Amino acid sequence: MTESQEIDTIIKALAHPVRRQILAWLKEPERWFADQAHPLDYGVCAGMIDRQTGLSQSTTSTHLATLQRAGLVTTQRIGQWIYYKRNEDRIQAFLQAINATL
Amino acid sequence: MTESQEIDTIIKALAHPVRRQILAWLKEPERWFADQAHPLDYGVCAGMIDRQTGLSQSTTSTHLATLQRAGLVTTQRIGQWIYYKRNEDRIQAFLQAINATL
């Protein structure tokens, strides 16, 4: 994927309020997901995010997949759970790119 | 419109390659629209942009309207022409906002 295609994928991923909201929540997991039964160091598990969005489980999963395809989040499976984290490096790289090109 | 709605409108406007391309062209009007019959200080007139995109006149006009609604470009009518310019202040403000929130 060329850089301009990557930017396209990222901007499209950001072009939905729910996905931006998820990224914002993941900036402060302890604030938004304090009741998670597992350590927040792992990330936030998909089910917690479902409940926060209020959308159906499958819809939220689709949004998470979009964020992941764009590289904006990383995942880690532990047992039956899949933990999501922001990919700060990638987010910073995107911000640099858009600052430079826009 | 709240700030977060404005960001939403702007990101959606940026979420199409043709619209980002138009903004890029407008950064260097003398390079991309050197053959415009009118002074480039006015901006670039819609017809020149049509020709550059290769899309139909009406489709390009719709893209320009989207950019304008987002505040990313300003327009100025002179006679029968409508000239488009980047709105640098607004673009910078958006970059600041997204750097701070993303």
Added chain:
DNA sequence: TATATATTTCGAAAAAATACGATATACAAA
């Protein structure tokens, strides 16, 4: 092994965005 939980993937419906040609509007010039 059977059952339960967490998550993704599938199939389909609904909503939003894109694109086009045709028409309308605005202005200029004959």
Added chain:
DNA sequence: TTTGTATATCGTATTTTTTCGAAATATATA
């Protein structure tokens, strides 16, 4: 006033995105 040029808007078809419930997959536990 008529004609021509530039641009926006309308009506509509197509494509893409969003959303959901149901089914599939993966793991854990009884």
